[in-house]
Amino acid sequence: MGMTMTQKILAAHAGLDKVEAGQLIEADLDLVLGNDITSPVAIREMEKMKVDGVFDKDKIALVPDHFVPNKDIKSAEHCKCVREFAYRNEITNYFEVGEMGIEHALLPEKGLTVAGDVIIGADSHTCTYGALGAFSTGVGSTDMAAGMATGKAWFKVPGAIRFHITGKPSGWVSGKDVILHIIGKIGVDGALYKSMEFTGEGIRHLSMDDRFTIANMAIEAGGKNGIFPVDDLAIAYMKEHSVKPYTVYEADEDAVYEEEYTVDLGSLRPTVAFPHLPENTKTIDEIKEDIAIDQVVIGSCTNGRLDDLRIAAKVLAGRHVAKGMRCIIIPATQKIYLQAMEEGLLKTFVEAGAVVSTPTCGPCLGGYMGILAEGERCVSTTNRNFVGRMGHVKSEIYLASPAVAAASAVTGKISEPGQL
Amino acid sequence: MKSAKGTVFKYGDNVDTDVIIPARYLNSSDPAELAAHCMEDIDKGFVEKVHRGDIIVADKNFGCGSSREHAPIAIKAAGVSCVIAETFARIFYRNAINIGLPIIECPEAAKGIEAGDEVEVDFDSGIITNITRGTKFQGQAFPEFMQKIIDSGGLVNYINKS
Numbered sequence: 001m002g003m004t005m006t007q008k009i010l011a012a013h014a015g016l017d018k019v020e021a022g023q024l025i026e027a028d029l030d031l032v033l034g035n036d037i038t039s040p041v042a043i044r045e046m047e048k049m050k051v052d053g054v055f056d057k058d059k060i061a062l063v064p065d066h067f068v069p070n071k072d073i074k075s076a077e078h079c080k081c082v083r084e085f086a087y088r089n090e091i092t093n094y095f096e097v098g099e100m101g102i103e104h105a106l107l108p109e110k111g112l113t114v115a116g117d118v119i120i121g122a123d124s125h126t127c128t129y130g131a132l133g134a135f136s137t138g139v140g141s142t143d144m145a146a147g148m149a150t151g152k153a154w155f156k157v158p159g160a161i162r163f164h165i166t167g168k169p170s171g172w173v174s175g176k177d178v179i180l181h182i183i184g185k186i187g188v189d190g191a192l193y194k195s196m197e198f199t200g201e202g203i204r205h206l207s208m209d210d211r212f213t214i215a216n217m218a219i220e221a222g223g224k225n226g227i228f229p230v231d232d233l234a235i236a237y238m239k240e241h242s243v244k245p246y247t248v249y250e251a252d253e254d255a256v257y258e259e260e261y262t263v264d265l266g267s268l269r270p271t272v273a274f275p276h277l278p279e280n281t282k283t284i285d286e287i288k289e290d291i292a293i294d295q296v297v298i299g300s301c302t303n304g305r306l307d308d309l310r311i312a313a314k315v316l317a318g319r320h321v322a323k324g325m326r327c328i329i330i331p332a333t334q335k336i337y338l339q340a341m342e343e344g345l346l347k348t349f350v351e352a353g354a355v356v357s358t359p360t361c362g363p364c365l366g367g368y369m370g371i372l373a374e375g376e377r378c379v380s381t382t383n384r385n386f387v388g389r390m391g392h393v394k395s396e397i398y399l400a401s402p403a404v405a406a407a408s409a410v411t412g413k414i415s416e417p418g419q420l
Numbered sequence: 421m422k423s424a425k426g427t428v429f430k431y432g433d434n435v436d437t438d439v440i441i442p443a444r445y446l447n448s449s450d451p452a453e454l455a456a457h458c459m460e461d462i463d464k465g466f467v468e469k470v471h472r473g474d475i476i477v478a479d480k481n482f483g484c485g486s487s488r489e490h491a492p493i494a495i496k497a498a499g500v501s502c503v504i505a506e507t508f509a510r511i512f513y514r515n516a517i518n519i520g521l522p523i524i525e526c527p528e529a530a531k532g533i534e535a536g537d538e539v540e541v542d543f544d545s546g547i548i549t550n551i552t553r554g555t556k557f558q559g560q561a562f563p564e565f566m567q568k569i570i571d572s573g574g575l576v577n578y579i580n581k582s
Contacts, residue, residue: 024565041449041489048576067447074447124487124511140489140515142575150579154565188434189481193510222481224510277434365443365486384485386438388461 002252004160005227006195009135009249013118021159021256029059030134031112032147033121035103035361036064040081041141042122046149054089055151061093061112061121062086063103066361071368101333101359104128104216104301109333111242115230116249120147125301125383127218130196131211132238133230133248138219158195158224161186162257165202167266172417174311175210176303176381176401179217180271182263184281191223194258197251198228202265208237209307216302217383220278270416272379273399276387284404284416291398295378296321296409297390298402299330299357300364303381306336308402313345315406315417316352322412327354328363328370354409366390372397379408423542424501424522426473430535435462435478436485437512441494443486454490455497472499475541477533479505483512492516502541504548504559506530517566518575524548526559 003011003018011019013027034042039062054060062082067075086094093112100106104125107113115133119126124138139153147153163182183190196218198211206214211228218226228234230248238246269283298304298312309331321327329349331337337359340346349356363370364382372378372391377398380390385397398414407415439462441454448454459466476482476495482505483491492515495503503516506527516523522543529548533539538551546559562570572578 024563037443037446038487038489041493044449045576048580050580072447078447078449122487122489124485126487138487138511140487140492140511140518142489142518143514146575146579156563188484189507189509192481192507219511222484222509365438365446367443367446384436384438386436386485388442389438393461 001256002254004195004197004255005229005249005251006135006160006197006225007157009116009118010155010157019157021157023157024154025157026152026154027118029120029147029151029153030117031059031061031119032144033061033103033107033119033123033126034144035066035123036068036075036079036082037066038122038141038144040078042144042148043081043085045142045145049145049149051149054148057090058092059151060091060148061107062091063095063100063106065100065102065359066365067367068360069097069358099334102301102304102361105305105332105336108132108212109241109335111244114238114242114244114246115234116247120144120153124219125216127223127225128212128216128301130215130218130225130227131208132234133228135225135227137225158193159258160195160197161191161259162197162199164260164262165198165200165265166262167202167264168205169265169268172270172403173265173268174401174403175206175213177268177271178263178265179214180273180278180281180399181268183217183221183278184271185261186221188220188277188279189222191218191221193224196221196223196226198226203228204231205265207307208233209305212305213302220383270401270404272404272414273385275385275396278385278399287414291414292377293379293408293413294376295326295370295372296405297328297363297370297378297380297382298405299332300361300382301332302383303402304330304332304336306339308381309336309340309345312402312406313348315403316354316410317348319352319410321353321409325409325412327409328357329354330357330360332359334359363390379405379414381405423540424473424475425540426475426501427471428475428477428533428535428537428539429466429470430533431462431476431478433480434484435482437483437488437491438485440483440491441488446488446490449490451493451497454494458494458498467498470498470500473501474499475539476500476503477530479530480507482508484509487511489515489519492519492521496521504529517569520570520574524559526557529557529559532557
């Protein structure tokens, strides 16, 4: 019985020749991540441990990104706690405002996440790095504390679901439509405790930014991680961004998959998740009624990368957002912000009547920078549309791609670019 | 380990961490402050109604969404002694064990217990008793590895011991 890609990475990090689904292991960690919400709790827990500092100052990443620039005094205190911890422990990869970005866009860009790594992060979207062929998964603050102290974490080896990707996407279909389609098919607990292994020749038609988006939302299907094979595109990305050595693991031919699905990219259409779960999906063609929108958010760890901004700019160029629309665009990192500026995308956004923000998770989780009032509706490129996620419990979030979000900003109702 | 006994608060599928503790309160990590807003967006009067020892019972995928440990911290600090669900989201499951909030997976109990029932849970045997309806359910016992973490009083103490 062979191993999946995920199982091979975990076996190697546990010093074992072989692991199987359900086995409890202790694995060495290549990177431990935290943000300004989760790190203060982890720091407090770590202080209770009888340890002398962190296991490796180069293998910890602290990224204040949720409520920064500090939204209020309490957030400022949290950030101060993280900053002081980082300085005290000489953490190499602490990213201050001005150099920070949304963690899951920032770390690959900084070359800190590469193929074959085992990464834990006190943020559920840590699964993003599976796009590069790493095993990465979200944990809580206590696990983060233990990881920072010992460089190890316990895992139950996950069983797997295989998603065989075929065909080539057409029109405005992007990575977001792929993952929303999958979540719509299997449900928000369809991959509970399992790894989502993406395979197939269709993957070559997905850009790295598409893959980051897909792996990012594995958690929205309940998955432990999502992982892609390491192809030439992934290797080129790592060579461009990283000096870290990487290891390519491939699934055995007789690896065991508990379920298998085929996803034909050519048959996908722009897809929207309706309130209040990411599994409530409809294709744009299935939406018959006009759904009026008050706000659009384009950004987040899911869709704040350069590809996403380029698509939004393509849709918004020469157009203007609808009267009364608030369109908030958030480049995910300083580098993306700068590239967007150099390419003229920011000018396009501002001329279209959108606002452009410094990197922050802010509106995605209803923190700040775009809170919804009672009865308001938002089309958002973020990852969750739970009750009250972006503000009032009686507000609504529709999850979509940057193309659909930008088109909806122009028309004031849920639309795709083809309808403009 | 001990047992838990209390009145049940019952919820459905996919109770997410945003309704357990909304992000607008995550500028604090103080357990008492988090507890004051526990379940606010799904059950507004929860904190006024809950008594120390009470039990939450839910259907599928309890605790889905974010990795915020603030969610089990808020539930524990609100006085809840145990959460029983058909299934738990995996990060919530880890977090609950790591902070010492007892949780038990038991699909039959999730179906056979209603809001307001008096329920007793024996953590050693995994047996869940619905005192109100006179029924018993066998919950899933923790794997030995997790039992050690729980017996140590959470992951921090477990690491300090080993």
